[in-house]
Amino acid sequence: MMKIITSAQMQALDRRTITEAGIPGKTLMERAGHAVSARLEEVFGSVRGKRVTVLCGKGNNGGDGFVVARLLHRKQAMVHVLAMASVAELTPDAASMYRQFTRVAGTSRTRPYSSTEPVHTLIRGSDLIVDALLGTGLSADVSGRYADAIDAINGAGRPVVAVDLPSGLHADTGKVLGHAVRAAVTVTFGLPKLGLYLNQGIDHAGQVTVADIGIPPSFIDEVDSRTTLVTGSFVQRTLPVRRPSSHKGTFGHAGLIAGSVGKTGAAAMAAQAALRVGAGLVTVAIPSSVNDVLEAKLLEAMTAPMPETKARTFSRNAFERLSAFIAGRTAVAIGPGLSTHPETVELVQSLVKQLAKPAVLDADALNALAGRASLLTECKQPPILTPHPGEMARLEPDATAQSVNADRIGTATRFARERGVFLVLKGARTVIARPDGAVAICPTGNPGMATAGTGDVLTGMTVGLLAQGLPPWEAACVATYLHGYAGDLTAAALGPAGMVAGDVIAQIPHALKACHEG
Numbered sequence: 196m197m198k199i200i201t202s203a204q205m206q207a208l209d210r211r212t213i214t215e216a217g218i219p220g221k222t223l224m225e226r227a228g229h230a231v232s233a234r235l236e237e238v239f240g241s242v243r244g245k246r247v248t249v250l251c252g253k254g255n256n257g258g259d260g261f262v263v264a265r266l267l268h269r270k271q272a273m274v275h276v277l278a279m280a281s282v283a284e285l286t287p288d289a290a291s292m293y294r295q296f297t298r299v300a301g302t303s304r305t306r307p308y309s310s311t312e313p314v315h316t317l318i319r320g321s322d323l324i325v326d327a328l329l330g331t332g333l334s335a336d337v338s339g340r341y342a343d344a345i346d347a348i349n350g351a352g353r354p355v356v357a358v359d360l361p362s363g364l365h366a367d368t369g370k371v372l373g374h375a376v377r378a379a380v381t382v383t384f385g386l387p388k389l390g391l392y393l394n395q396g397i398d399h400a401g402q403v404t405v406a407d408i409g410i411p412p413s414f415i416d417e418v419d420s421r422t423t424l425v426t427g428s429f430v431q432r433t434l435p436v437r438r439p440s441s442h443k444g445t446f447g448h449a450g451l452i453a454g455s456v457g458k459t460g461a462a463a464m465a466a467q468a469a470l471r472v473g474a475g476l477v478t479v480a481i482p483s484s485v486n487d488v489l490e491a492k493l494l495e496a497m498t499a500p501m502p503e504t505k506a507r508t509f510s511r512n513a514f515e516r517l518s519a520f521i522a523g524r525t526a527v528a529i530g531p532g533l534s535t536h537p538e539t540v541e542l543v544q545s546l547v548k549q550l551a552k553p554a555v556l557d558a559d560a561l562n563a564l565a566g567r568a569s570l571l572t573e574c575k576q577p578p579i580l581t582p583h584p585g586e587m588a589r590l591e592p593d594a595t596a597q598s599v600n601a602d603r604i605g606t607a608t609r610f611a612r613e614r615g616v617f618l619v620l621k622g623a624r625t626v627i628a629r630p631d632g633a634v635a636i637c638p639t640g641n642p643g644m645a646t647a648g649t650g651d652v653l654t655g656m657t658v659g660l661l662a663q664g665l666p667p668w669e670a671a672c673v674a675t676y677l678h679g680y681a682g683d684l685t686a687a688a689l690g691p692a693g694m695v696a697g698d699v700i701a702q703i704p705h706a707l708k709a710c711h712e713g
């Protein structure tokens with residue numbers, strides 16, 4: 196995992212690196228510029244012959260921009276720099292990089308930014324735009340020429356690469372201070388900043404990559420941050436290993452308590468997802484009258500028909516058999532498609548109270564706990580809850596989906612600590628919290644996943660990893676990352692509008708393979 200930090204923490208790391216590790220600020224700036232230039236070509240291809248407009252602020256963010264301009268000029272891009280400040284107003288490092296740029300490109304390649312038609316035309320005529328106006332030094336609402344520049348960038352409808360942060364975005368809160376650049380790609384330096392993963396930060400940052408610019412790891416270890424980013428390397432080293440001697444039993448037996456009349460699809464998708472993420476065996480406990488329907492949908496997964504109500508949902512008479520069902524599994528998931536029939540709600544509450552297996556509680560199991568979250572402290576093992584904001588609001592007194600989304604990290608951290616559970620608060624971006632107060636943010640996923648059933652898929656993937664022996668924290672983080680990764684592969688292949696949950700299931704093996712290979 197990678198620590199996520201605030202701009203103040205980044206600035207302190209910057210200062211320590213320069214003063215204690217003796218790495219000059221200009222070296223950091225040069226490395227930052229190289230990282231942006233490399234990422235720009237990785238995403239958009241060779242810059243040779245392309246018109247690239249670099250907008251540079253008066254601080255070190257602007258300084259990074261002058262480095263990018265010089266590097267792209269050397270790669271035969273047609274670079275123009277629009278400077279917000281005269282060289283006399285620049286920070287010393289930025290001024291030095293400005294002079295290095297004009298030395299190789301000539302002063303004709305740079306001009307002062309002005310809110311005039313020729314400048315706007317130049318921006319609109321770019322193939323690519325580099326935003327080096329403001330970074331962690333942003334300290335007030337953007338106005339005046341900076342606001343005009345940001346609006347001109349956004350109005351040009353051209354791909355934008357943001358240096359460290361999209362200008363105008365608050366590094367700690369992800370809030371837009373008046374005006375903010377909408378970037379296709381953001382290259383942030385040292386460590387990820389919280390604002391890139393919160394609120395409007397997600398829309399404005401685009402694809403975020405973190406560039407290593409040589410901050411000493413010991414300094415990073417000393418930063419006090421309880422928030423981390425789930426990374427591909429964390430997933431790669433945490434995924435279960437399949438040794439040649441492995442057999443079905445090695446990968447556990449996942450049990451699902453799911454489904455009711457009209458909602459067998461949720462059970463089927465969760466079961467398929469559990470198998471696709473590598474569980475050895477999967478059995479679905481299902482109300483008896485819809486058992487045959489479910490069997491028709493499933494090949495590899497088994498089913499266990501259970502006593503039901505007249506409404507064809509789990510009945511309280513299923514309690515003993517479901518308790519034995521849970522005892523016979525490596526891990527269980529309760530919830531997809533259960534319905535909120537009063538008898539089923541009562542049954543779920545009784546099962547949760549005596550849970551003594553690694554477990555996932557989702558969907559209608561969470562709805563059964565509405566107003567009864569105190570039952571969770573009776574679980575013998577802390578379960579993983581996977582609410583979306585609406586389900587989260589029902590678990591919390593006086594909460595709404597809006598109030599949950601207004602403070603996603605705080606809500607998830609508080610609930611996980613108070614109830615002693617692992618909490619996956621779904622949404623953009625998904626937040627994973629654990630009983631000791633630590634919290635992780637998942638960088639994968641996209642709006643195409645806002646479609647019926649993707650929650651059931653995540654539930655299946657999570658219980659599938661629990662069944663393979665991953666502890667709850669690792670299972671929750673890895674399942675969420677893989678789920679979002681499979682969703683990203685699906686959106687890339689089918690487009691975000693037309694994709695459905697079943698397509699995400701089909702991409703799970705590809706996401707797994709990509710994460711294994713690193």
Ligand SMILES: NC(=O)C1=CN([C@@H]2O[C@H](COP(=O)(O)OP(=O)(O)OC[C@H]3O[C@@H](n4cnc5c(N)ncnc54)[C@H](O)[C@@H]3O)[C@@H](O)[C@H]2O)[C@H](O)CC1
Binds near residue numbers: 255331333335
């Ligand atoms: N390890 C790293 O993170 C590195 C960071 N670098 C880059 O440096 C910037 C931070 O530079 P700084 O000079 O502190 O501030 P900015 O360049 O972000 O801001 C410039 C300047 O702008 C003024 N300002 C603040 N708010 C506004 C506003 N609303 N409107 C207009 N002007 C505003 C304020 O005076 C600032 O000083 C960081 O983001 C990185 O890009 C290093 O160069 C490389 C290593």
Ligand SMILES: [K+]
Binds near residue numbers: 329358359360362
């Ligand atoms: K910027």
